[in-house]
Amino acid sequence: MLSLHQLRCFLATLEHGSFTAAAGALGYAQPSISEQVRLLEQQLDTTLFRRVGRGLVPTEAARALQPHASAALAAVDEAGRAVASVRELLTGTVRFGVFRTARFYLAADLVADVLQRHPGVRIELVGQNSAEVLEHLRKGRLEAAVIALPVEDENMVVTPVLRDELVYVSADPTRLHARITPADLAAAQLVLPDASWRETDTTRRQLAQAVQRTGHPLRPRIEVEDTETALDIAARGLADTVTWRGVLHGLGDRLPAGLGWAPLRPAMYETFAVVHREGELSPASRVVVDLVTARMRGLDRAMRARTG
C-alpha cells in the first residue's frame, strides 16, 4: 500500500532533481530514497523518473502525481495541527454534564470564564437530570459532570463541592412560620418541578420519604418540568413549593415578587459533587472541572456565611 513516506521521498526527489540531493535534504542515505521511489513506482505500476545518465527526468506520471502527493502531505500536516489545536484548547468542543438546575448556581458565568480563557472553544453543558447525567458518565459519553449525590459507583471520582438546603416557598407569609414539618408538606397544596423525573430525582425521593413517614403520600397538586415555572405558580398564590436555597440565591432579584421562604424541620440537604471517571481527564474537562469546583465551593461558602 502507498505510504506517506514514499510520497515524501518522491516529492523531495522531484524538487531536488536527484536521489542524492533528496537524500541529503531528508537526512537519509541515497539508496534509501532510491528504494522508496522504486517501491512507489512498483505500487503505482508506472515509471516516475527516467534514469538517464547520472540524472533523473520526471515523467508525465510524476507530474500528475505531484499535486496529489502534496495534498496528502498537507492534509496530514493539517491533521496534526487540528489535533494540537484541540489539545491546546484553542478549538474544539468542551462537553460537561450538569444537573438540571445548575443554571441557577453556575449561571452564564461559568461559560463566560471558559470562553475568556479559551476564546476558540465551543461549550456544551448537557443534562436533564443528575441520574441521566450519571448514566452518560458511565457510558463514557461524558467525561465529567457536576451532579447531585449519591453516586454509587466506585469507578467514579466524586468531589463534593456544595451542600444545599431545601426550603419551603410560598406567597402567603402566614404559611411561612418558623418550622415546616413533613406533616405541613403533606397537608399543603404543592407545585413541584421535574415532572418527568419524579421517579429518579433525589429531591423528590427525599421529600417522598419524609412525608410518607407521617402516614400520608406525597401528592403534589401541580407538577411542572421547570423550577422557574413552579416558582411563578407559587408567586401567583396558586400553590406553595419547595426549592433549594441556592436556587433562590442564584435567582437574586429575578425571584418572582412576593415570594418568601422558610426552612424545613428536620432540614433536608442535597450535596452536589463534581464527578468524573477514574484516570486521566482531558485538558478541556480539567479546565471546566476546576472552574466548576471553585465556583461551587465559593457559592457554598457564601451561602453558609449568610446562614451563620
Next chain:
Amino acid sequence: MLSLHQLRCFLATLEHGSFTAAAGALGYAQPSISEQVRLLEQQLDTTLFRRVGRGLVPTEAARALQPHASAALAAVDEAGRAVASVRELLTGTVRFGVFRTARFYLAADLVADVLQRHPGVRIELVGQNSAEVLEHLRKGRLEAAVIALPVEDENMVVTPVLRDELVYVSADPTRLHARITPADLAAAQLVLPDASWRETDTTRRQLAQAVQRTGHPLRPRIEVEDTETALDIAARGLADTVTWRGVLHGLGDRLPAGLGWAPLRPAMYETFAVVHREGELSPASRVVVDLVTARMRGLDRAMRARTG
C-alpha cells in the same frame, strides 16, 4: 512519523465503533488495529478514544482528526487514480520532438489523430532543429522524436521513415532548366532558411559541401529563419532558394504563386527517422511514434509514386 496506515485504522475504528469491528473490516487481527491507534495517539500526544467498558468513545480530538484523515486518504486515492489515468493515456502531456519543418510533413493531422484517439491528452511538439532535438533526446528531456539523420548514437533506436530530395525553387522559369548543378548554386542569388542553425543544420552542410567542391563558398545573399519566409522572398523574385520536395508537397496550394522548382544534379537527399532511446517507451510516446511512423511512410510512398 504519522502514517497513512495509522489513519486508515483510526478511521475504520471511528466508523465501526470498535477495534474488533475495524480489524474485521480491514482484514487484520484486533491487536494490530489497537496498536496502530495507540501509536497514533502517542504520536499526536492525545487520546483519540476513551476506553470505557467494552467499547470505545471517540474524543473531541478524534472528531477534529477525522476530516483531515479522510482528506489525506482521499488525496492518496486521487493520486493513484491520476497516475493510472496518465498511464492509460486518458490525460497527461505527450511531448514529441520534431525537426523544424515537420509541420509541412505532418501538419495538424498528426495532432488531430492523437486527440481523436486520446481525447484527454495534451500534445507538445517541440523542436527548433534536428540537432537540438537530438540533444534533448540524449539528455532525456524528450522520449522520442522525428529528426533528420544522421544520428550517431548507439543508444538510440533509429527508424528511417522518409527520404526527401532537395530541389531548386525560383520564380523565374528561365532559371529552372533541367539540371541545377552545384556551380549553378554557387552563382545564384540565394535566400536560405535556418539562419541560426547554419552551423549544425544538415541541409546547410550538405549544400555547403557540394558547392565548395566547385571551388566557391556557399554565400547566400539572404538568410532568414523560416522556410516559408524564404519561399515568400523567392516568390517576389528577390532570390532563389532550395527546399525539400516534401515541403512543397505539404504546402500544396498554399505555396506562394509563381514559384516553380527543378531537381538538383547530383541529387541531394535527406532522410528523416523516428528516434528514441533504447528501452521501454511510455504508452503516450508509443502512440505518437507509431502514428508519426505511419504518416511519414505514407508520405514517402506518395512522393516516390509521384516521382516515378
Next chain:
DNA sequence: GCTGTCCAAAGGCATTTCCTATAGATCGAA
C-alpha cells in the same frame, strides 16, 4: 583519459508490523 558525481545492487542490522494466545474487564441475560 581521468575524476567526481550519481544511480543501482547487495548484505546486514534494527525496527516495525502482524500474528496467536491469553488475561482482564464489562455487559446482558438467565
Next chain:
DNA sequence: TTCGATCTATAGGAAATGCCTTTGGACAGC
C-alpha cells in the same frame, strides 16, 4: 448473582520493512 459473550490490553515470536554501508557501473566535464 453468576455465567457467557464480547471487547480491549498484553506478551512473545515470526516475518517484513526500512535503512545503512559498501561496491559497481555509467556518465559528464576537465
